Amino acid sequence: MKRIRIGNIECKNSLILAPMAGITDLPFRLLCAREGAGLVCMEMISAKAILYKNRNTEEMMKTDERERPVSLQLFGSDPGIMAEIAKKIGDKSFDILDINMGCPMPKIVNNGEGSALMRDPELVSRIVGEVVRATDKPVTVKIRKGFDKDHVNAVEIAKRIEDAGASAVAVHGRTREQLYEGKADWEIIARVKEAVSIPVIGNGDVTDGESAKRMLEETGCDAVMIGRAARGNPWIFRNIGTFLETGKEPERPSLSEVIDTAKEHAKMLTEEKGEYIAVREMRKHVGWYVQGLRGSSSIRRNVCNITTLPDLLKFLDDIRESEYNF
Numbered sequence: 501m502k503r504i505r506i507g508n509i510e511c512k513n514s515l516i517l518a519p520m521a522g523i524t525d526l527p528f529r530l531l532c533a534r535e536g537a538g539l540v541c542m543e544m545i546s547a548k549a550i551l552y553k554n555r556n557t558e559e560m561m562k563t564d565e566r567e568r569p570v571s572l573q574l575f576g577s578d579p580g581i582m583a584e585i586a587k588k589i590g591d592k593s594f595d596i597l598d599i600n601m602g603c604p605m606p607k608i609v610n611n612g613e614g615s616a617l618m619r620d621p622e623l624v625s626r627i628v629g630e631v632v633r634a635t636d637k638p639v640t641v642k643i644r645k646g647f648d649k650d651h652v653n654a655v656e657i658a659k660r661i662e663d664a665g666a667s668a669v670a671v672h673g674r675t676r677e678q679l680y681e682g683k684a685d686w687e688i689i690a691r692v693k694e695a696v697s698i699p700v701i702g703n704g705d706v707t708d709g710e711s712a713k714r715m716l717e718e719t720g721c722d723a724v725m726i727g728r729a730a731r732g733n734p735w736i737f738r739n740i741g742t743f744l745e746t747g748k749e750p751e752r753p754s755l756s757e758v759i760d761t762a763k764e765h766a767k768m769l770t771e772e773k774g775e776y777i778a779v780r781e782m783r784k785h786v787g788w789y790v791q792g793l794r795g796s797s798s799i800r801r802n803v804c805n806i807t808t809l810p811d812l813l814k815f816l817d818d819i820r821e822s823e824y825n826f
C-alpha cells in the first residue's frame with residue numbers, strides 16, 4: 501500500500517486514525533497503531549489550556565514510541581497563542597502538528613474556534629502561517645466542507661492552508677451545520693485534491709475496505725482517515741489494508757480475540773488514568789467492542805454497573821464463555 505508522506509514524516513501506510521475527543525487517548529492509539537494504522541491522531545487539545553498550564557493537558561500530550569508517527573491536534577483562534585504553544589511544545593515526542601478547523605461543538609464554535617475559523621479565511625491564513633513559522637514539525641489542518649450549505653468553501657480554505665505553508669490538509673465532507681449527520685460529501689474532497697498540491701486526506705464515512713477503496717478512487721485523495729468505524733474495532737486498519745492489497749476483506753476477529761483486546765485496553769487505560777476513570781471510560785468502549793454481537797444491548801446495560809477493574813475483566817471473560825457470538 502502507498503505510504504503517505506507529510507512533510508518529512510513518512511507514515512507507515514495511508515490509513516489514518518482520526519482525532520476523536522474522549523476516544524483517541526494513548527491506550528486506544530497504541531491498539532490502532534499495532535493493528536495497522538499508518539498514522540494516529542491525538543484528541544484535540546486547547547492551546548489556551550496549555551498556555552494556562554491546565555493539569556489535564558500534560559497527560560493528554562503523552563505519547564509512546566510504539567505509536568509513532570503520531571499527530572498532536574491543537575485548537576484555538578489566536579494566531580499568536582497558537583504559535584507560542586507550537587513553539588513551546590516543539591520538543592515533545594510527536595511527529596505532526598495538526599490544527600483543528602472542523603470541530604462543530606457549540607462551546608468551541610461560539611468561542612470562534614474549530615469550524616468557526618472557516619468563516620474567516622484571512623484568520624485561517626494567519627494562524628497557519630504563524631504556526632508553520634513557529635515549529636520545525638510538519639503542520640497539517642483538518643477542515644470541513646464548509647460552515648453551512650450556503651458557505652461551502654473547503655477549496656478556498658485549503659488553498660490558503662497550502663499557501664501558508666501547511667504540509668497536508670484533511671477534509672471531512674460535512675458542513676458544521678450537518679455535525680455528523682447525513683452522508684459525507686466526497687465530491688468536495690475531490691475538488692480540494694484538484695485544487696492543491698499538498699497531500700489531501702479524505703475523511704467521512706469510511707467503514708471498511710470497500711468504502712476506503714471507493715474514497716481513494718472517487719476523490720484521488722492521498723490517504724483516508726477513519727473515525728467512528730474504528731471505535732471498538734482497531735482491526736479495521738489491518739482489514740482495510742488487506743482489502744486494498746488483495747481485494748478480500750479478512751474475517752472479523754473472533755469473539756475471543758475481541759475480548760482479549762478489550763481486556764488489554766482496560767488494563768492499559770487503568771495504568772494511564774487510574775482504575776476509577778478507566779473503568780468508567782471502558783463502559784463505552786465495551787459497548788463498541790460488542791457491537792454486532794447478539795445480546796449486546798444487555799451487555800451495554802450491565803457494564804454500567806461495574807466499578808472495579810477485576811470485575812470488568814471477569815465480566816469480559818464471562819462474555820467469552822457465554823453463548824454470545826457475532
Ligand SMILES: Cc1cc2nc3c(=O)[nH]c(=O)nc-3n(C[C@H](O)[C@H](O)[C@H](O)COP(=O)(O)O)c2cc1C
Binds near residue numbers: 518544
Ligand atoms: C466522539 C467524536 C470526537 C471527535 N473529536 C474530534 C477532535 O478532537 N478533533 C477533530 O478534528 N475531529 C474530531 N472528530 C471528528 C472525526 O475526526 C471525524 O472527522 C468524523 O468523525 C468523521 O469521520 P468518520 O465518518 O470516519 O467518523 C470527532 C468525532 C467524534 C465522533
